Amino acid sequence: MTQVAAPAVDTHCPYCALQCGMRLTGVRVEPREFPTNRGGLCQKGWTAGSLLTSPARLTTPLVRVDGELRPAPWDVALDLIAAKLTALRKSHGADSVAIFGGGGLTNEKSYLLGKFARVALGTSQIDYNGRFCMSSAAAAGIRAFGLDRGMPFPVSDLTSADAVLLIGANPAETMPPFVQHLTNAGRSGGLIVVDPRRTPTAEQATLHLQPRPGTDLALALGILHAVVADGLARTDYINARTTGFDAAWRIAAAWWPERVERVTGVAAADQRKAAAVLAAADKAYILTARGTEQHARGTDMVGAWINLALALGLPGKSGSGYGCLTGQGNGQGGREHGQKADQLPGYRKIDDPAAREYVAGVWGVDPDSLPGPGRSAYELLDALGTENGPRALMVFGSNVIVSAPRAGRVAERLSDLDFLVVADFVLSETAAQADVVLPVTQWAEEDGTMTNLEGRVLLRTKALDAPDGVRSDLEVLHGLAVRLGQPDGRFPVDPETVFTELRQASKGGVADYAGVTYDRLRAGEALHWPVPAEDHPGTPRVFLDRFAHPDGRARFAAVDHTGPAESLDDDFPLLATTGRVLQHYQSGAQTRLVEELLTAVPEVFVEVHPDTADRAGLTDGGMARVVSRRGEMTARVRHVSSMRTDTVFLPFHFAGDQRANLLTNPALDPTSRMPEFKVCAVRLEVS
Structure with missing residues (x-):
């Protein structure tokens, strides 16, 4: 695998929303001074360069033939996708095709993905894994x-x-x-x-x-x-x-x-x-x-x-x-520009007539042609392959078989689809189930902007060339859009061109990027949105003068405690909560490929108070079966004397029967549609 290294390039870490400053020379990582990390990096950041040359890297499209994924030329893969989506839309309507995005995608990708769904496909069925995060x-x-x-x-x-x-x-x-x-x-x-x-x-x-x-x-x-x-x-x-x-x-x-x-x-x-x-x-x-x-x-x-x-x-x-x-690398920007079910660029609401008219004008389409709000993330996944749900799904930057709640149910729903497409740079657990897998560029192989946890827009600069045979997500969307009948120039492949359009589409919206330019970012300006004009310095501290409600005042919420969505009983007497460990990130699709990180934490574990473990007949270092009302998984027992005796903890980065999300409860918040990841009733058994 040949890669041409550029000179040392200042960029940002591919992981969390802190977006630590780093310098890449080829694939060698060095920390650099930046306000969020002040010259520091975590173990994941230090090892991020190894992903760029991972032997698990995909470099050619894969198409399922006779039950097996086999290499195929790009034109064959894209022609197949376009033909399948066209046939499904003709037979079952535009909403028979769905899109699932990710909070790690750049602003440019998030924006173009939302535009692709609404304009090229005409579907309302788009959401993303940030629904599970922020x-x-x-x-x-x-x-x-x-x-x-x-x-x-x-x-x-x-x-x-x-x-x-x-x-x-x-x-x-x-x-x-x-x-x-x-x-x-x-x-x-x-x-x-x-x-x-x-x-x-x-x-x-x-x-x-x-x-x-x-x-x-x-x-x-x-x-x-x-x-x-x-x-x-x-x-x-x-x-x-x-x-x-x-x-x-x-x-x-x-x-x-x-x-x-x-x-x-x-x-x-x-x-x-x-x-x-x-x-x-x-x-x-x-x-x-x-x-x-x-x-x-x-x-x-x-x-x-x-x-x-x-x-x-x-x-x-x-x-x-x-x-x-904010958790994911672009968790902030990823929810601002259109890959959420109810949203248009600039954090506009898709059911707002004025917002629809403005964005449609930027896109050059009839406002009435834009679909309305679609299903939220889990509701979308839960509807896949059902009588009234989508029959095809395209996934960008997400690994839902590991990351979604009630993961066993989600895997079943994916298997019932007529057609599944996944764009990724490795064969994630979700990609392994797809009908077509498209190999796409990684963070260091393309330009693009991210918006970090403080609302600061950052430029991640291309540091090296992608392997032969790999294309960017923007190129994928362009190739499919043209095959679906869109004008050649409607879906650009150059990130800066896409961002220029995003600036216009966000202008006047809540998240206004109109004054952010690549040139200003290259010059090192600290631009926190809103930035309504090119001569505007940005807004590092909002709310100093007034809040964003019409009267300028903040609202107290009249909220009361009701407790978790499910209760404990004799069969499920313990509370399970999930979270992250230092060495791994999200579904683990990336970090489980890094030898240093996988060696440090090679498998899932369950933290449990020694007294609780003893009552279940479990020993420190032994294997436990953790069972909820939705599924079960196996984990190695870790005695932790500081744990509450009614609580166990599981990291959610692992696959197969080590998936913590086989247990979790998909009960949804009525407003945000967030699932209840952080608490579910379980029991422990000797495995």
Whole structure:
């Protein structure tokens, strides 16, 4: 495999939304100084270059013949896809074809994928794996502030914080360079971590609150109660900059800390201590992440933590605030430009007539030709191959057989499709089930923009050539669009050309990129959206003057605790929660190919308190069968004395019968449509 290396190129890590600065010389990685990572990299970042020459790399299309995937020329593969999709659309309508995207795709790919679905296919059936990541925080942010930008301030602002409350976040493993921004809060005695596990992040905390999984909302209500009852609320801020406090307080008033202690297991004294620490700090932040978002009531859970931030007067205040730690590399940008079921570029709503007219004008099509909202991610996957569901699916940048909840059901749905296409650079578990697999470029082999967790638009610059036979996702979409009858110029293949169109399509929208250009990014400008014009400096800190609602005020949410979607019983007496480990990322399709990372963590494990393991007849290092109401998987037992006795933990990066998502509950949040990944009822058995 021959690759031509460019000179040393400044770029960004292909993994999480911290988007650490790195320098590539060929495939050799070096860290570089950048505000988010300040010269640091985690183990995944250091080893990212090895992916570029992995022997598992796909370099030719694969087409299934007589049950086996066999190499095929590009024209044969694309002609087959176009013919199959055309026939299905003719026989069963446009919605018989669906698209599933990913939060790791560049802004250009996300944008063109949404356009391809709505214009070339005419389908409403498009969503992406970011629905499984950030959707609850996004919905809560829009409800509270009128705008969703995960962090409405630069990461570097955290460096001077006196107090930081982290809820459901374990950055010491998920984004290690981020932790250096918490040093001052830790030294000041103000680092508070909410997590059912004693994680490496919790080990560094001044105060670790360890609630029963699924009870975060009750805990937020208890701390809010303490803030108000102890006279710590910022009434001047509440009166001047918010609405809805009275309705929210009527609920929180019934959740005094002692009552919350009975529900969550968190001591009332610790709840009051958390309230006092946050209220006493000159600079304080509340940050949420997947642990408190991936629930069937995730939007309300995040809303409860935002209520606490508002009562303390933090959002929209220089040096303080509320933010969400975005997970996937382009988790922010990926949800802004059209690959969500209900969305058009610029974070516009697809059912807004004015938005439809504007975007259709940019695309040169009739607004009435654009479809309406489609199914959300799990609902889309669950409908595949059914009587009224899509009969074909195209997957870009996702591995749903591992990453989706109730993964066994999802695998069955994929097998019932008439036609499955996957674009990937390795043969992931999902790609292995496809009828056609298309080999596409990796992060270092193409230009493209990403939007990191602080809303900063970044340019990832091409560092080396892709292997012969590999094409970009943009080339794939262009080739298919032309075969489906679209004009040759409607789906460009040059990333900068696509981005120029994206800028125009986003202009005037909530996420306005109109003033962001490749030239400005190449020059090193720090551009946080919105950037409405080329002479605009960007908006690193939104909300300082007003919130994005018409009246300029933030909204308290009247939310109450109800508990997880399923309960425990004698057959399923334990709570299982899932998450990440330092060495692996998402479905593991990439990191399980890196020898150093796989050697460090070669298989799935289940963390369990020794007493809980003993009751189930399990020994440390032995194998356990973990069973839920939806499926079962096997895992190696790890005794962890800091675990709650009612809780077990499983990482979700592994495949086959090691998939944690064989267990998880697809119960959906009514607003965000987020599945309940973070808590389900299980039992342990000797394997």
